[in-house]
Amino acid sequence: MSENNQLRDVFDAIADPTRRRLIRLLAESAEMPLHELTVHFQMGRTAVSKHLAILKDAGLVTARKVGRETRYRLNPTPLKQIQDWVAFYSKFWSTNMLRLNQLLEEEEE
Template identity: 40%
Template sequence: MVKHQDRALDHIFAALSDPTRRALIARLGEKDSLSVSELAAPFSISLPAIMKHLDVLTDAGLIVREKTGRTVSCRLTAQPMEQAMNWLNRYAQFWSESFDRLAAFVEDKPWSTQPPTSPKVQPRAQASPSRDGSARGRTKSSRPGRKPSN
């Protein structure tokens, strides 16, 4: 049973991951039922692209399509969203309790408002004169038998 629920949640969250599909869901949330052409009207994508998005939402169980004559209408279904909300609420409770514990810990230990003092930085030692001189006095090496060009 757990595996089936995990797969269902995967489909729900995958369907909701796309902004176009979330916008379709939002439009369906405003009205009880809308035809596919009404749903597609504000979008600048093709009707076949909208149909593919609706297929994903249908496969996830988030919407139901009903055909009456030549008109296909869509409406939201609540059950999959309830599953997703239950899953999210369980983890929201976990994180809320964790943040409450963190807040209690922080409130018990007063924080210093002054910046931490940094260790004093020792000035770097300068390179020895012998190293500086040796780098300047070198000539470019060349292949054997050739003189370097100036």
């Protein structure tokens, strides 16, 4: 799925703390079935499944059937959009920190 064809915005998909936690769990494991993911949350399988569907729509998660269970895997490629966005603004913080450092050094003198 290409960036332009994604059904859901990656930023929207990671906006929810539950989905960010799902991403973290999947990043720490090669692949996990729904029942293993569900034990990490105080919600039912249906709710976790809905969060996974949102991540899947954004291209962040892939799913494959193994017998009767669905196994989920992280696809980190769309996270690059977030990294690029944050990198753009990190220039702002670097510049401001440099200015603050210069100001503090001037006050010390």
